[in-house]
Amino acid sequence: GAGVSQSPSNKVTEKGKDVELRCDPISGHTALYWYRQSLGQGLEFLIYFQGNSAPDKSGLPSDRFSAERTGGSVSTLTIQRTQQEDSAVYLCASSLEGTGGRGYTFGSGTRLTVV
Amino acid sequence: GNSVTQMEGPVTLSEEAFLTINCTYTATGYPSLFWYVQYPGEGLQLLLKATKADDKGSNKGFEATYRKETTSFHLEKGSVQVSDSAVYFCALIHPGGYQKVTFGTGTKLQVIP
Numbered sequence: 001g002a003g004v005s006q007s008p009s010n011k012v013t014e015k016g017k018d019v020e021l022r023c024d025p026i027s028g029h030t031a032l033y034w035y036r037q038s039l040g041q042g043l044e045f046l047i048y049f050q051g052n053s054a055p056d057k058s059g060l061p062s063d064r065f066s067a068e069r070t071g072g073s074v075s076t077l078t079i080q081r082t083q084q085e086d087s088a089v090y091l092c093a094s095s096l097e098g099t100g101g102r103g104y105t106f107g108s109g110t111r112l113t114v115v
Numbered sequence: 116g117n118s119v120t121q122m123e124g125p126v127t128l129s130e131e132a133f134l135t136i137n138c139t140y141t142a143t144g145y146p147s148l149f150w151y152v153q154y155p156g157e158g159l160q161l162l163l164k165a166t167k168a169d170d171k172g173s174n175k176g177f178e179a180t181y182r183k184e185t186t187s188f189h190l191e192k193g194s195v196q197v198s199d200s201a202v203y204f205c206a207l208i209h210p211g212g213y214q215k216v217t218f219g220t221g222t223k224l225q226v227i228p
Binding site for chain 2: 004006033035041042043045048056059091093103104105106107108109
């Protein structure tokens with residue numbers, strides 16, 4: 001596609017429920033990244049994909065968080081048993097190669113609110 | 116490790132005022148430096164970048180110069196507009212092999228008419 005597409009744009013969920021966030025990167029971009037942006041905080045790195053593998057998942061905050069990528073394209077970030085501290089904007093970005101030297105292209109994000 | 120430090124916001128300016136948002140970094144070697152902008156309700160957009168010392172990145176009237184001696188990449192604009200109101204993020208990355216982008220905490224700019 002022309003840009004990075006994320007869905008849903010907004011998600012309100014009850015504490016304890018599972019949620020899935022979707023990212024559709026720019027066609028041909030092999031690298032894909034998930035970041036989290038909490039109110040008043042900067043961008044927190046979560047996970048990096050090169051193709052379908054995740055060589056760096058060091059930013060996932062707990063084992064409730066997981067992500068996968070299929071076909072070298074769409075990625076899904078899953079949060080199990082959501083907690084209120086998971087409330088944030090989850091941003092996805094893609095780039096042509098893993099170095100990021102050309103800069104990332106970001107999606108508009110999914111705003112997750114856990115009530 | 117790599118880190119980026121930005122000035123605390125929010126920054127409030129009148130239209131046509133001069134803007135400076137300070138950014139300093141800590142990194143080994145020669146990182147590439149970026150400024151991203153996030154307009155209300157949108158994702159981040161690459162504003163400008165510089166890949167080596169003394170390079171000047173520029174876009175939409177904004178500019179920043181890569182200063183290795185002071186490890187800085189301050190963002191400047193000579194005359195801000197209301198439409199420049201956004202959050203600005205300084206960032207760095209080491210090219211030549213995977214390294215995730217390290218972002219600063221962001222500086223919110225509000226321009227009033």
